[in-house]
Amino acid sequence: DAGVTQSPTHLIKTRGQHVTLRCSPISGHKSVSWYQQVLGQGPQFIFQYYEKEERGRGNFPDRFSARQFPNYSSELNVNALLLGDSALYLCASSFSERPPYFGPGTRLTVL
Amino acid sequence: QQQVKQSPQSLIVQKGGISIINCAYENTAFDYFPWYQQFPGKGPALLIAIRPDVSEKKEGRFTISFNKSAKQFSLHIMDSQPGDSATYFCAASKGGSNYKLTFGKGTLLTVNP
Known part of the structure; x- marks a missing residue:
């Protein structure tokens, strides 16, 4: 079975630009969550979506937004990029309230 | 504030040895404690x-x-192998929201052959 897939794998942007990251969950998983992992730190929770509705939001500014589509895939959008947004962005999917399975992540570099 | 504190930051163990990583939490509402590699x-x-209803789990x-x-809570890796590096x-996490995890900062484990 395919795991969580994310695209792109790497991305380079400049300050002020906008970025969209994509995620496809494991088949049958209706919940998708997003995490930010800064180098040398543990992942930090950004959002969780279930059945296309936002169910949780971490302590991130409004520049971060997300959505979930009818096929349960998801997008994370970040506007007005800052240097500090450089990180590995992880998508995770889960079945009901079970612990999440993480994808390989998208490495975002902001110059 | 850091709700889950993890130590050590890095750990070097010889093959066959025991690796021990420790974590401490502050929020008593936490009721699910996973470890990720x-x-x-x-x-x-x-x-x-x-x-928290059990004191030990082994797999x-x-x-x-x-x-x-x-x-x-702590993780013990018995008979550590280089592939565990x-x-x-x-x-x-708390309240059944197992998707919303609060992570520690991580421990880099190196197992020498």
């Missing part, structure tokens, strides 16, 4: 998890010990 270039993978060479009164994260 992350290899370079990969996302974290669930290794083993425990709930193969991996054991979680849990001390509810001290608000501490990775970054390990403890995490915690």
Whole structure:
């Protein structure tokens, strides 16, 4: 079975630009969550979506937004990029309230 | 504030030895404590998890010990192997929201041959 897939794998942007990251969950998983992992730190929770509705939001500014589509895939959008947004962005999917399975992540570099 | 504190930051163990990683939490509402293993270039993978109604859980060479009164839990890797070399994260969640995990900062484990 395919795991969580994310695209792109790497991305380079400049300050002020906008970025969209994509995620496809494991088949049958209706919940998708997003995490930010800064180098040398543990992942930090950004959002969780279930059945296309936002169910949780971490302590991130409004520049971060997300959505979930009818096929349960998801997008994370970040506007007005800052240097500090450089990180590995992880998508995770889960079945009901079970612990999440993480994808390989998208490495975002902001110059 | 850091709700889950993990130590040590890095750990070097000889092949066949025991690796021990410790975590402490502050929020008594946490009721689910997983450990994740992350290899370079990969996302974290669930290794083993425990709930506070048990004091120990073992799966193969991996054991979680849990001390509810001290608000501490630890991961023990028995007979450590070079293939165990990775970054390990403890995490915690509450209220059935197992998707919303609070992670520790991670421990880089190196197992020498």
